[in-house]
Amino acid sequence: MRALLFQGLDWRWLVEQAVMFLMPEIMLAAFACLLLILDVGWRATERRWAAYLALGGIGASAATLAQTSLNLRGHEALGFYEMYVLDSFAIVFKVIFLVTAALAIALSIKFLDIEREQRGEYYALILFATVGMMFMASGMDLLAIFISFELAAISVYVLVAYFKGDRKSNEGALKYFLLGIFSSGIFLYGVSLLYGVTGETNLQKIASALAAEQTPGFLAILAMVFIVAGLFFKVAAVPFHMWAPDAYEGAPSSVTAFMSVGSKAAAFAIFARIFVYGLPSLRGTTSLENLGWMALIGAVSALTMTWGNLAAITQANAKRLMAYSSISHAGFLLLGLVAGNRTGYIGLVIYLFVYVFMNLGAWGAIIALRRGGIAGDRVEDFNGLIHTNPLMAVLMTIFLISLAGIPPTAGFLGKYFLFAGLIETGNRWLAALAVIAVINTAVSLYYYARFIKAMFMGPILEPTPLALTPLMRTALVMAALMVLVVGIYPPPWVDFSRIAAEQLMQATREAIAAF
Amino acid sequence: MSPGRLADAHLLSIITWLPVLGALILIFFFHRERKQAIRLFANVWAIVSFLPSLLLLAYDRRLGGIQFIEDVEWIPQIGARYQLGVDGISVVLVLLTTLIGVIAVACSWGFIQERVKEYYVVLLLLQTGIIGVFVSMDMFLFYVFWEVMLVPMYFLIGVWGSENRLYAAIKFFIYTLFGSVVMLLAILKLYFIFPDYLKQPEVQQAVLQAARFISGENEPMYRMIESALHLGMQGKGTFNIMAMQALGTARLGGGPIIPLSLQMWLFAGFFLSFAIKVPMFPFHTWLPDAHTEAPTAGSVILAGILLKLGTYGFVRFNLPIFPDASRDPRVVQVMAFLAIMGIVYGALVAMAQRDWKRLVAYSSISHMGMIMLGIFAFNPSALHGAVLQMINHGISTSALFLIVGVVYERHHTRMINDYRGLSHVMPGFAAVFMIMMMSSIGLPMLNGFIGEFLILRGVFEENRLWAAFAATGIVLGAGYMLWLYQRTMYGEVKEDNRHLPDLYPREWAYFLPLVILAFWIGIYPKPFLSYFERPVAVVVEQVRPGYARGLLERAEGGQPLSLPAFHSREASSVGPRPTGHEHER
Numbered sequence A: 001m002r003a004l005l006f007q008g009l010d011w012r013w014l015v016e017q018a019v020m021f022l023m024p025e026i027m028l029a030a031f032a033c034l035l036l037i038l039d040v041g042w043r044a045t046e047r048r049w050a051a052y053l054a055l056g057g058i059g060a061s062a063a064t065l066a067q068t069s070l071n072l073r074g075h076e077a078l079g080f081y082e083m084y085v086l087d088s089f090a091i092v093f094k095v096i097f098l099v100t101a102a103l104a105i106a107l108s109i110k111f112l113d114i115e116r117e118q119r120g121e122y123y124a125l126i127l128f129a130t131v132g133m134m135f136m137a138s139g140m141d142l143l144a145i146f147i148s149f150e151l152a153a154i155s156v157y158v159l160v161a162y163f164k165g166d167r168k169s170n171e172g173a174l175k176y177f178l179l180g181i182f183s184s185g186i187f188l189y190g191v192s193l194l195y196g197v198t199g200e201t202n203l204q205k206i207a208s209a210l211a212a213e214q215t216p217g218f219l220a221i222l223a224m225v226f227i228v229a230g231l232f233f234k235v236a237a238v239p240f241h242m243w244a245p246d247a248y249e250g251a252p253s254s255v256t257a258f259m260s261v262g263s264k265a266a267a268f269a270i271f272a273r274i275f276v277y278g279l280p281s282l283r284g285t286t287s288l289e290n291l292g293w294m295a296l297i298g299a300v301s302a303l304t305m306t307w308g309n310l311a312a313i314t315q316a317n318a319k320r321l322m323a324y325s326s327i328s329h330a331g332f333l334l335l336g337l338v339a340g341n342r343t344g345y346i347g348l349v350i351y352l353f354v355y356v357f358m359n360l361g362a363w364g365a366i367i368a369l370r371r372g373g374i375a376g377d378r379v380e381d382f383n384g385l386i387h388t389n390p391l392m393a394v395l396m397t398i399f400l401i402s403l404a405g406i407p408p409t410a411g412f413l414g415k416y417f418l419f420a421g422l423i424e425t426g427n428r429w430l431a432a433l434a435v436i437a438v439i440n441t442a443v444s445l446y447y448y449a450r451f452i453k454a455m456f457m458g459p460i461l462e463p464t465p466l467a468l469t470p471l472m473r474t475a476l477v478m479a480a481l482m483v484l485v486v487g488i489y490p491p492p493w494v495d496f497s498r499i500a501a502e503q504l505m506q507a508t509r510e511a512i513a514a515f
Numbered sequence B: 001m002s003p004g005r006l007a008d009a010h011l012l013s014i015i016t017w018l019p020v021l022g023a024l025i026l027i028f029f030f031h032r033e034r035k036q037a038i039r040l041f042a043n044v045w046a047i048v049s050f051l052p053s054l055l056l057l058a059y060d061r062r063l064g065g066i067q068f069i070e071d072v073e074w075i076p077q078i079g080a081r082y083q084l085g086v087d088g089i090s091v092v093l094v095l096l097t098t099l100i101g102v103i104a105v106a107c108s109w110g111f112i113q114e115r116v117k118e119y120y121v122v123l124l125l126l127q128t129g130i131i132g133v134f135v136s137m138d139m140f141l142f143y144v145f146w147e148v149m150l151v152p153m154y155f156l157i158g159v160w161g162s163e164n165r166l167y168a169a170i171k172f173f174i175y176t177l178f179g180s181v182v183m184l185l186a187i188l189k190l191y192f193i194f195p196d197y198l199k200q201p202e203v204q205q206a207v208l209q210a211a212r213f214i215s216g217e218n219e220p221m222y223r224m225i226e227s228a229l230h231l232g233m234q235g236k237g238t239f240n241i242m243a244m245q246a247l248g249t250a251r252l253g254g255g256p257i258i259p260l261s262l263q264m265w266l267f268a269g270f271f272l273s274f275a276i277k278v279p280m281f282p283f284h285t286w287l288p289d290a291h292t293e294a295p296t297a298g299s300v301i302l303a304g305i306l307l308k309l310g311t312y313g314f315v316r317f318n319l320p321i322f323p324d325a326s327r328d329p330r331v332v333q334v335m336a337f338l339a340i341m342g343i344v345y346g347a348l349v350a351m352a353q354r355d356w357k358r359l360v361a362y363s364s365i366s367h368m369g370m371i372m373l374g375i376f377a378f379n380p381s382a383l384h385g386a387v388l389q390m391i392n393h394g395i396s397t398s399a400l401f402l403i404v405g406v407v408y409e410r411h412h413t414r415m416i417n418d419y420r421g422l423s424h425v426m427p428g429f430a431a432v433f434m435i436m437m438m439s440s441i442g443l444p445m446l447n448g449f450i451g452e453f454l455i456l457r458g459v460f461e462e463n464r465l466w467a468a469f470a471a472t473g474i475v476l477g478a479g480y481m482l483w484l485y486q487r488t489m490y491g492e493v494k495e496d497n498r499h500l501p502d503l504y505p506r507e508w509a510y511f512l513p514l515v516i517l518a519f520w521i522g523i524y525p526k527p528f529l530s531y532f533e534r535p536v537a538v539v540v541e542q543v544r545p546g547y548a549r550g551l552l553e554r555a556e557g558g559q560p561l562s563l564p565a566f567h568s569r570e571a572s573s574v575g576p577r578p579t580g581h582e583h584e585r
Helices: A011-021 A023-041 A048-072 A088-115 A120-138 A142-160 A167-198 A203-212 A218-235 A243-250 A253-278 A293-313 A318-339 A342-369 A390-403 A410-424 A428-457 A470-488 A491-514 B003-009 B011-029 B035-058 B088-107 B116-135 B139-148 B150-160 B165-198 B201-215 B219-233 B241-249 B260-277 B286-293 B296-321 B329-351 B356-375 B380-411 B427-441 B447-462 B464-489 B505-523 B526-543 B549-555
Strands: A077-079 A084-086 B067-075 B080-086
Touching: A011 A023, A011 A048, A011 A077, A023 A048, A023 A120, A048 A084, A048 A088, A048 A120, A084 A088, A084 A120, A088 A120, A088 A253, A088 A342, A088 A470, A088 A491, A120 A142, A120 A253, A142 A167, A142 A253, A167 A203, A167 A218, A167 A243, A203 A253, A203 A491, A218 A253, A218 A293, A218 A318, A243 A253, A243 A318, A253 A318, A253 A342, A253 A491, A293 A318, A293 A428, A318 A342, A318 A410, A318 A428, A342 A390, A342 A410, A342 A470, A342 A491, A390 A410, A390 A428, A390 A470, A410 A428, A410 A470, A410 A491, A410 B165, A428 B150, A428 B165, A491 B067, B011 B035, B011 B067, B011 B080, B011 B088, B011 B116, B035 B088, B035 B116, B067 B139, B067 B219, B080 B088, B080 B116, B080 B139, B080 B219, B088 B116, B088 B296, B088 B380, B088 B505, B088 B526, B116 B139, B116 B150, B116 B296, B139 B150, B139 B165, B139 B241, B150 B165, B150 B296, B165 B201, B165 B219, B165 B241, B165 B260, B165 B286, B201 B219, B201 B241, B201 B526, B219 B241, B241 B296, B241 B526, B260 B296, B260 B329, B286 B296, B286 B356, B296 B356, B296 B380, B296 B526, B329 B356, B329 B464, B356 B380, B356 B447, B356 B464, B380 B427, B380 B447, B380 B505, B380 B526, B427 B447, B427 B464, B427 B505, B447 B464, B447 B505
Parallel strands: none
Antiparallel strands: A077 A084, B067 B080
């Protein structure tokens, strides 16, 4: 390894690497900085331009990402002392983050106008968070992962507290911040233990060092438990989920929309990266003598799905309900890691991909309800939406049906692959887990149907027009179309997810070969 | 390809998707305030979607098997295909669906006054979902249709139902969704074990023979199964229902290929989904609420068609794919017990009802129990009766719900006590009610008699005790129906009933086809029976090898057809008759 000393640093080499790998991230970061500078000079009425500039930044980033991935032609490339990897897994996740950021910004503009909080730093923070997430997807080294994770997390902490005058926003942000820092500490402790055991922070080197031992030592297992606990915090899995409802409820709805999708997808990206690349030898089986992270995650996933669903049923606040729903979705997503085969990984990726559209879409409806005098965060606020705004009611129904996993929507496809992955293993414990999962699917319908009930069967509210801009309407219609298109004609999207899944499969195969 | 040929090749797609097309036209071309135009269009479109289904009558009954096959790639990554096809059983069920569809649309003309546009859109979407279930030959596609149809039904009950509609709608939705997601796991398991078994050469041989047996001389069907089996041999999965049937039917050394214990689990997975849909006795609690609260058209579709999806599922999936689990004495006893419980319990509870519609709803539980008993008697007579009874129940119970709808529309109450002496003020109505009530009871000359007679005859062959219990159900059925008729039609006319008008021409129009069908099936059922004679014989032969051979020979026109491997290992080397089709393994 080349020493990172100043005199030994080859600047040209570094710049070459940066141009080769980092252009998408550089673009985003540059636009974010530009935003912060320009925002100072803009008058209040011109502040909207920040949003369009941010969207432009995302476009530029997407273009360079396309360029970079075309150059790679499906190969994977390691850079920066093997800390940074650009493979199909990373690229697929970067696409997911960019789409999330773009949709979240499109949904935010009008909302911030209504709240009189239109400021450039909001969009800059979203871009910075996205940069952090994109680095997370590419992290091959535990330290790189940790640092990029903190970049994303700190941006989101600030975003949650964005409504300075709002008590709930502050409360949620403080809870989120304290517990987030706490979980980062736990995660970091696990990383340091792992470094102590293996002497490495690079995931692949950790994997080979761990594989060299016949039986994993106590410290390695302890490290794994700490890392998994830290990540459970990040994805809001039971019993580490308590921060989520408060943070989701307190945060501005547009921020919740962004973090419930983006932060979650990013956390799952490093979840998959760390465990499939770094700790394959600690995977274990379902037999009692050989338990590992697979059994641990499996148990937590069953708990998460069930607890998230049961708690969601009793909520009256739409934002809290969606928070618990998002907790239960985290439980479903963990199934992909538990299955640990191609089908399961495809399920993980495609579920995250469609989750972007269906969850952001549902949050978009909640955001649109925030209008003159109506907070729009109770389920009753949806009452009679079919009369006042039929388009919105139909779109919301599509998103909800997809969240419940009913065909022909994309949500069903995601659930299909996750369940199929479990069944494919042929393991009876995992089959039992699949049974728990499908029962939860049926239960989740109950609370999603509450929205549908309110919209179609509830009494008509006085028709205050929804806060919908043409941009927002376009974004929501596109999201709904994606939900339907992915559900009705899945082949291209399955392929899209499969290239990421193949990468994980390859890592799994290499790990098996190393044994 | 000329338009006519194109229509022939895609007949099933046309039948399936026409209602959706109508719904789209309604959404995009009709303003929601133009209620009359919307009603007219929906009625015309329902008839337009009914007409092509009549072409299904061209189904070749002598050939049997799956016909009108369509096969297009859909999701190659998992081997799911857009495969459609119908056998004789689905032909009659599709026809029933499209016919009931017309009636359901027609009977909503005056009843639905609010949100008319959405109503017809939902009704048409529901129609496509149901037809799709009957014509899917791919389990993935089947599952998609199976769940899709829940959504419009939920809206139908929840938006246009009566007082307690919200509770009934969500109960229906969650109950049936719960069953179907468990079925999804069973489908997945089947999907993953399929290539595992098909890798073994001796299994390949046996399964190909079974495929030949199932398809008889139906070459297109055989090719469809064969291509699915080839996928399995290459280690890829398939969702083809008929290939799964071939796997389930094939024997290796007299034993099943899928071990009995696994069959039991998978049987249970499918069972849960179908039993909830039928509904069988302990899973029936959603039905009275849903049927009672739904608008008339919803009840008609629920009772007339939706319940048949459950029994259809048993005949299409459980029996042929898991024959060993199906005929396992423990399973048969449980099924017969639940069916008999349904018959007797449903009838007794129906007798105690004060709500007219609820009474009809409970009578459905009783009748569906009878059909289930017929299915699990595993002999041609009972199974014929069961399939015919599916049609009969569709006709008579739909009519009974329409009858409740007629009086509800006039008097806005469903309580039996609010009506008395209607035969004096509504004689035409009383006559139709009389016919349909008798059809439901099973009076000779009417359709119900034929179905119940065939079922009882078959059940009697298997177990006299079951037959005795089932007969009790018929007696009880006569009891609650006649009592209902007596309370509402006879006696002195109630004061506020005096001004109820008799049937309007529009109502006559939709009762008439049902009355005609009731008499037709009751007097000359042969045309109907002939459609599913061969499919039923094949199903019986799949569950009970050797049992229905005689019937198959008759259906085949004297050519014996059987599955040699069923009986002895040696015989399997003889192979099926040479057909000119390649048989490389």
